[in-house]
Amino acid sequence: MKLLIALYFFILATIxxxxxxxxxxxxxxxxxxxPNRYWMGSLMINITGLFIFASGILVxxxxxxxxxxxxxxxxxxxxxxxxxxxxxxxLIGPVSKRMQYGFALSVIIFVxxxxxxxxxGSYEIRTILMCAIAVIFxxxxxxxxxxxxxxxxxxxxxxxxxxxxAELLFALGRLGVLASTGFTISRLEQIPQxxxxxxxxxxxxxxxSYIALGGYWTxxxxxxNAKSQTENDEIKxxxxxxxxLISQLLKANKTVATGALSASIAHELNQPLGxxxxxxxxxxxxxxxxxxxxxxxxxxxxxxxxxxxxxxNIIRSLRSIFSDGKVGTEQTELGELIESxxxxxxxxxxxxxIQIVLRLAPGTWAxxxxxxxxxxxxxxxxxxxxxxxxSGVKPRTLQIECSRVAGGVQILVIDSGPGISSDAQSHLFxxxxxxxxxxxGLGLWLCQHIVSRHxxxxxxxxxxxxxxxxxxxxxxxQG
Numbered sequence: 001m002k003l004l005i006a007l008y009f010f011i012l013a014t015i016x017x018x019x020x021x022x023x024x025x026x027x028x029x030x031x032x033x034x035p036n037r038y039w040m041g042s043l044m045i046n047i048t049g050l051f052i053f054a055s056g057i058l059v060x061x062x063x064x065x066x067x068x069x070x071x072x073x074x075x076x077x078x079x080x081x082x083x084x085x086x087x088x089x090x091l092i093g094p095v096s097k098r099m100q101y102g103f104a105l106s107v108i109i110f111v112x113x114x115x116x117x118x119x120x121g122s123y124e125i126r127t128i129l130m131c132a133i134a135v136i137f138x139x140x141x142x143x144x145x146x147x148x149x150x151x152x153x154x155x156x157x158x159x160x161x162x163x164x165x166a167e168l169l170f171a172l173g174r175l176g177v178l179a180s181t182g183f184t185i186s187r188l189e190q191i192p193q194x195x196x197x198x199x200x201x202x203x204x205x206x207x208x209s210y211i212a213l214g215g216y217w218t219x220x221x222x223x224x225n226a227k228s229q230t231e232n233d234e235i236k237x238x239x240x241x242x243x244x245l246i247s248q249l250l251k252a253n254k255t256v257a258t259g260a261l262s263a264s265i266a267h268e269l270n271q272p273l274g275x276x277x278x279x280x281x282x283x284x285x286x287x288x289x290x291x292x293x294x295x296x297x298x299x300x301x302x303x304x305x306x307x308x309x310x311x312x313n314i315i316r317s318l319r320s321i322f323s324d325g326k327v328g329t330e331q332t333e334l335g336e337l338i339e340s341x342x343x344x345x346x347x348x349x350x351x352x353x354i355q356i357v358l359r360l361a362p363g364t365w366a367x368x369x370x371x372x373x374x375x376x377x378x379x380x381x382x383x384x385x386x387x388x389x390x391s392g393v394k395p396r397t398l399q400i401e402c403s404r405v406a407g408g409v410q411i412l413v414i415d416s417g418p419g420i421s422s423d424a425q426s427h428l429f430x431x432x433x434x435x436x437x438x439x440x441g442l443g444l445w446l447c448q449h450i451v452s453r454h455x456x457x458x459x460x461x462x463x464x465x466x467x468x469x470x471x472x473x474x475x476x477x478q479g
Contacts, residue, residue: 001188001189002057002060006055006057007054008203009051009203010050010051012206013054016050016207016210019043019207019210020040020047022214023043023214023217023218036087036090038083038084038090039084039213039217041083042080042081042084042210043213045076045079046077048076049072049075049077050073050203052072052073053074053077056073057188062186062187063191064122064184068115068118070118071111071114071118074126075110077130078110078130078133079107081133081137082106082107084213085141085144086100087213088141088145088148089144091148091157092151122184123186127178128178131174131175134167134168134171134202135168135171138164138165138167138171141164142161145161145164146161154216154219156213156216156219159212160209160216163206163212164209166205167202170198170201170205173194174195174202178195181195272308272311273307273311275303276307276311279300279303279304283300328369329368330367330369330370331365332365332366332370332373333363334365334402334411335360335361335362337377338360338402341374341377342356342358342400345381345382348385349381352385353396354388354389354397354398355396355397355398356397356398356400357398357400359400359403360402361402364403365409366475368454368474369454372454373451373454375447375450376447376458377411377413379444379446380413380447381400384413384414384415384468387415387417387418387467387468388415388417393418393467395416397416398413398414398416399413399414400412400414404476408456408475408476409473411472411474412471412472413472414468415467415468416465416467418466419466419467420460425460428444428460429444429458429460451472451473455474456473456474456475457472458470458471458472458473459471
């Protein structure tokens with residue numbers, strides 16, 4: 001009899017252990033959802049309690065005064081029931097600290113209480129205590145599961161609710177058998193067969209409850225994986241659509257950029273070609289009048305040659321800018337370079353009543369490509385000239401400074417115009433910027449590219465006295 005009852009407990013504990021190992025390895029392989037700590041803890045503690053209980057049955061002599069391991073086993077079974085109840089509570093909302101502390105206090109009270117009944121009570125009192133606690137917990141658990149099933153349709157929760165109801169009936173049946181027993185049970189052989197069957201039946205249903213819990217969590221994992229797969233498919237579709245849009249935008253951008261670049265190059269070449277056209281017209285006029293002197297002839301031919309050379313230099317400069325080759329540099333005195341640029345732009349500046357303020361420090365040498373830096377200065381000066389001409393600011397001042405700074409040479413181009421709006425500043429150096437202030441000629445984006453090729457940088461800031469200030473930094477030594 002003793003061995004058979006112990007065997008029942010060992011078998012149920014082994015079944016639950018197999019369930020625990022299977023669930024643990026399955027959920028460990030899942031990254032979407034982790035098992036709830038309450039029901040996994042409840043299962044592990046319940047298995048430990050069953051093994052200790054079964055071991056105690058093998059050595060028990062007197063049911064009235066069993067060994068201390070029965071206190072340990074029943075305490076573990078109580079804690080397992082608490083954890084299972086907390087899991088059910090977590091289904092409808094977070095478990096509050098107050099509830100956690102309350103159940104922790106109940107465990108602290110239960111252990112000495114059961115130990116007292118082990119030493120001074122009877123088998124019937126201990127069994128009634130455990131059955132009464134089971135009735136309270138199972139009734140509470142059923143109420144929670146009914147509330148949860150009203151919010152979520154789950155077959156596994158339905159199985160758990162039915163299993164809990166069956167456990168409740170078995171616990172009530174055990175209480176009924178004890179109430180109807182008219183004698184004191186002191187030996188294992190005196191336990192009524194019906195009471196043993198109800199106890200074993202309750203433990204079997206308890207095992208089914210844990211199976212339903214594992215099934216519920218597996219159900220959640222499957223739903224989470226399905227949702228994740230759906231989201232992944234949606235993300236892949238969105239990424240594919242994004243790549244398609246980027247590809248189309250790149251094609252459109254390339255087309256627009258090519259048009260913008262062509263217009264910029266045409267404008268840049270327009271100045272020397274326009275000057276050439278005027279000189280040719282002047283030459284034709286003098287020839288027609290027959291008043292062309294040797295001096296005029298030499299002057300016009302020199303101007304034509306200079307303009308032609310300038311156009312050639314622009315084309316050569318553009319070719320080198322967009323190639324991967326090394327920048328062809330030479331030692332250049334930047335103050336002298338600035339003055340040469342002003343000779344070209346001075347007629348336009350004078351026609352718009354703009355005053356030039358020069359502050360050129362001597363000996364500002366740098367290794368640069370003379371033609372490329374000349375183009376940068378031309379663009380910045382032309383931009384400032386246009387901004388001043390379009391504004392009603394008086395007086396109109398264009399200030400150019402060149403000085404040595406730590407590591408290189410700094411050139412400032414400052415105008416007293418209206419400045420540049422904060423919205424325009426955010427895309428000032430972009431190729432496709434449509435702001436009038438963002439540049440003539442090749443635009444500020446190419447000016448920045450040229451300066452960067454020389455190892456320097458081009459920056460913008462609002463001028464201290466109003467207007468726009470562009471700062472060019474070029475290193476003193478450039479390989």
